[in-house]
Amino acid sequence: MYFTYLRRELAGRRRQTIIVAVGMALAIALVIVVNSISSGIKDAQASVLSSVYGVGTDITVTQKAAAPTQGQAGAGPGGGGQFDFGQDAGTSSGGTTAISQSRLSTSRGSTAFADTTLSTIKNVNHVSGAAGTLELTNISFSGTLPDRSQRPSQSQSGGTSTPPASGAAGGGSSFSVDSFSVTGLDPAADALGPLSSVTLKSGRTLAASDDGTNVAVVDATYATSKSLAVDGSITIGGTAFKIVGIVSSTSTDASTATNVYIPLDTAQKLSNMTGKITNVYVKADSSANISTIKADLQKQLPDTTVATQEDLASSVSGSLSTTASLVSNLGLWLSIGLLVAAFALAVLFTISGVSRRTREFGTLKAIGWSNWRITRQVAGESLVQGLIGGACGVALGLLATLAINIASPTLAAGVSSGTSGPFQRSGAAASAGSPGAPGASGLAGGPPGGGFGGQAKEAVTNIVLHAPLSLWIILGAVALSVVGGLLAGAIGGWRAARLSPSEALRSVA
Amino acid sequence: MSLNQNSTVATNSIPERESVMYQLTSVTKNYAHKGKTVRALDVAELSIPAGQMVAIQGPTGGGKSTLLQMLGALDRPTSGSITFGGKDLATLRSAQLGTIRAEKIGFIFQNFNLIPTLNAAQNVETALAVNGVDKAGRKERALEALAAVGLADRADHLPSELSGGQQQRVAIARALVKNPQVLLADEPTGNLDEAMRDEVMELLERQWREKNLTLIMVTHDSAVARRAQRRLRIAHGKVTEAK
Numbered sequence: 001m002y003f004t005y006l007r008r009e010l011a012g013r014r015r016q017t018i019i020v021a022v023g024m025a026l027a028i029a030l031v032i033v034v035n036s037i038s039s040g041i042k043d044a045q046a047s048v049l050s051s052v053y054g055v056g057t058d059i060t061v062t063q064k065a066a067a068p069t070q071g072q073a074g075a076g077p078g079g080g081g082q083f084d085f086g087q088d089a090g091t092s093s094g095g096t097t098a099i100s101q102s103r104l105s106t107s108r109g110s111t112a113f114a115d116t117t118l119s120t121i122k123n124v125n126h127v128s129g130a131a132g133t134l135e136l137t138n139i140s141f142s143g144t145l146p147d148r149s150q151r152p153s154q155s156q157s158g159g160t161s162t163p164p165a166s167g168a169a170g171g172g173s174s175f176s177v178d179s180f181s182v183t184g185l186d187p188a189a190d191a192l193g194p195l196s197s198v199t200l201k202s203g204r205t206l207a208a209s210d211d212g213t214n215v216a217v218v219d220a221t222y223a224t225s226k227s228l229a230v231d232g233s234i235t236i237g238g239t240a241f242k243i244v245g246i247v248s249s250t251s252t253d254a255s256t257a258t259n260v261y262i263p264l265d266t267a268q269k270l271s272n273m274t275g276k277i278t279n280v281y282v283k284a285d286s287s288a289n290i291s292t293i294k295a296d297l298q299k300q301l302p303d304t305t306v307a308t309q310e311d312l313a314s315s316v317s318g319s320l321s322t323t324a325s326l327v328s329n330l331g332l333w334l335s336i337g338l339l340v341a342a343f344a345l346a347v348l349f350t351i352s353g354v355s356r357r358t359r360e361f362g363t364l365k366a367i368g369w370s371n372w373r374i375t376r377q378v379a380g381e382s383l384v385q386g387l388i389g390g391a392c393g394v395a396l397g398l399l400a401t402l403a404i405n406i407a408s409p410t411l412a413a414g415v416s417s418g419t420s421g422p423f424q425r426s427g428a429a430a431s432a433g434s435p436g437a438p439g440a441s442g443l444a445g446g447p448p449g450g451g452f453g454g455q456a457k458e459a460v461t462n463i464v465l466h467a468p469l470s471l472w473i474i475l476g477a478v479a480l481s482v483v484g485g486l487l488a489g490a491i492g493g494w495r496a497a498r499l500s501p502s503e504a505l506r507s508v509a
Numbered sequence: 510m511s512l513n514q515n516s517t518v519a520t521n522s523i524p525e526r527e528s529v530m531y532q533l534t535s536v537t538k539n540y541a542h543k544g545k546t547v548r549a550l551d552v553a554e555l556s557i558p559a560g561q562m563v564a565i566q567g568p569t570g571g572g573k574s575t576l577l578q579m580l581g582a583l584d585r586p587t588s589g590s591i592t593f594g595g596k597d598l599a600t601l602r603s604a605q606l607g608t609i610r611a612e613k614i615g616f617i618f619q620n621f622n623l624i625p626t627l628n629a630a631q632n633v634e635t636a637l638a639v640n641g642v643d644k645a646g647r648k649e650r651a652l653e654a655l656a657a658v659g660l661a662d663r664a665d666h667l668p669s670e671l672s673g674g675q676q677q678r679v680a681i682a683r684a685l686v687k688n689p690q691v692l693l694a695d696e697p698t699g700n701l702d703e704a705m706r707d708e709v710m711e712l713l714e715r716q717w718r719e720k721n722l723t724l725i726m727v728t729h730d731s732a733v734a735r736r737a738q739r740r741l742r743i744a745h746g747k748v749t750e751a752k
Contacts, residue, residue, distance in 0.1 A: 001631075001634055001635065001638040001644075001647070002638075004627070004631055005624070005626075005627065005631070005635075008626040008627055008631070009626050011626070012625065012626030013626070359620070359622055360622070360624055360625075362622075363616075363618065363622040363624075364624075364635060365583075365607070365610075366581065366583060366610060366616050367610065367611065367615075367616060367635065367636045367639075367683070367684075368607055368608065368610040368611020368612070368636070368639045368640075369607070369611075369635075369638070369639055370604065370607050370639070371603075373638075373639065500583070500584070501583045501584075501610070502574075502578045502583040502584050504583075504616070504618060504622055505574050505577065505578065505583070505618065505695055
């Protein structure tokens with residue numbers, strides 16, 4: 001009787017059933033889409049971050065930005081670099097002087113600190129591992145200048161100059177500034193830090209035995225753009241390094257953190273920063289202890305910036321970040337609003353249905369139906385309406401999510417340059433102008449700062465947005481439709497139960 | 510033959526305790542209306558023997574429906590006692606009243622009050638759903654009840670597919686399928702034309718005789734009232750025997 005009556009009611013009042021179910025379906029579908037996009041965005045953020053920080057890093061420690069100091073020959077860390085050429089610099093031939101200089105210094109915005117900090121960090125409670133790195137930028141200047149003593153005759157390019165210095169013909173100058181990022185890291189600690197999130201494409205990764213040697217691992221994207229290969233060589237800080245491996249990001253959508261990876265002690269020696277590091281990657285023994293570690297680190301190392309993955313997620317910028325806030329704000333409120341509207345619709349329709357059926361319920365009570373039986377009947381009808389809506393909503397949500405995954409919208413993600421991160425190198429490359437470019441020569445030449453284009457591009461990574469669906473999202477959506485149905489049913493049933501059986505005797509319909 | 514038994518049983522031929530279906534003593538029912546208390550029913554003494562066919566007449570608002578509600582265990586009186594089969598309806602809880610309605614009292618309404626989405630057989634089954642009858646038993650008894658009112662071939666018709674007279678016959682089948690002791694009818698022929706009125710009344714009388722029912726009808730129609738053994742008139746809440 002129960003199911004017969006229920007089925008007959010829903011079929012007999014088809015329009016009401018359809019309206020309630022459609023309202024519920026739209027709300028449920030929106031909840032599913034917003035949820036899956038939002039988890040897709042979280043994945044994308046994690047992907048951007050892991051390509052920068054490596055997998056498994058819970059906390060990063062960097063030195064707070066300080067006023068530039070003149071710690072190194074040639075240029076202050078992070079300051080506008082300067083290249084000095086002596087009277088006899090370069091080799092002159094055919095009327096021009098070819099000069100080339102390569103300099104390795106800390107990345108703009110990074111500040112080095114003593115690597116004793118690393119052992120301090122390792123001694124903090126709940127820290128299961130820590131690795132220090134030295135983030136550097138190699139800037140090389142190369143080109144030709146007119147030889148004052150001779151008549152100009154032919155141009156010459158030299159060193160790692162990217163564009164051919166053809167512009168020098170006729171007494172002009174041609175020079176280029178090439179810049180790439182270098183990370184010095186402890187080969188023995190590659191389970192943590194930037195190299196932990198890379199995939200070896202060819203050759204080998206750095207090994208403990210590489211300490212102190214001039215070997216380098218190169219990012220695949222950079223290697224391709226510079227035509228570098230394993231067993232080839234790359235000049236860093238004026239020294240030739242043997243390329244032993246090419247690595248790419250595990251995320252197909254992003255490049256790795258740095259162009260070139262070299263052993264930490266070699267990097268320290270070349271940059272005249274023995275015993276210095278710029279970043280520490282910290283792993284917690286449990287994710288529950290991350291905040292405790294952060295607090296401890298901040299107490300013990302007041303001059304450093306301690307950032308958790310959560311802090312870092314906020315540094316992800318670009319359209320990924322825009323989408324993230326759009327989804328978390330508009331999407332969330334829209335789905336809550338629609339859900340409330342759908343629930344209200346279901347409740348109102350149920351109540352008006354009960355009012356319309358006053359005599360029907362009165363009659364059933366008159367022939368002996370209990371309040372509980374009538375409440376159960378009304379609640380059952382609402383619940384099934386909710387479930388039909390839920391099922392349609394899940395189907396609709398799955399279709400919409402599928403459509404998003406097929407369309408695979410590409411979002412740009414960058415890591416914004418705050419005061420903390422090791423990311424300034426990228427932003428700086430784009431905005432710093434041409435450090436050391438001798439504008440005084442002022443003559444038509446090759447494109448100034450030709451090397452920076454490639455650098456600046458790395459600041460923004462294109463991430464394909466996937467909208468992953470989990471069973472939990474679907475179960476949650478079905479649960480919501482059940483809640484909506486039960487809510488409407490409970491309110492409608494309560495109204496029906498309050499009716500007096502003598503309503504059946506009222507002759508007015 | 511039960512016809513003779515029923516129609517001729519006098520209150521004094523059977524011990525009174527068993528023969529009285531309803532005994533109303535000092536029953537009042539008050540309603541609050543616009544801040545004032547309105548006395549809808551004021552019955553000093555009324556006894557209805559088992560098996561009697563009673564017609565209740567009176568002006569609109571005189572208390573007919575209120576009396577029917579009291580007799581049908583749909584509502585409790587403000588004061589007084591209504592003994593039904595030895596139990597005082599005034600003192601029972603709602604759930605107990607529900608059980609009495611489910612088992613012992615059949616209702617017929619002026620507007621038939623069938624569930625519009627259920628077919629004739631399913632409408633009849635609603636009366637058995639609360640009486641612990643299994644599905645197969647319900648179906649069988651519903652079809653028997655429909656056959657008894659001459660609608661065996663309309664079992665799967667929706668109320669909207671039936672005429673007024675047929676709908677009222679389905680309602681009679683619904684009221685009688687549980688074999689009640691009492692059949693209460695509120696203007697059973699009020700919405701029917703003359704031909705259908707006679708058809709329904711003949712059916713009711715036949716069922717009353719065959720099933721040894723106590724039949725109490727509220728009616729405006731004197732032709733219907735004349736068929737009853739006893740006619741009561743109710744005005745201003747007071748019940749009098751009509752001639």
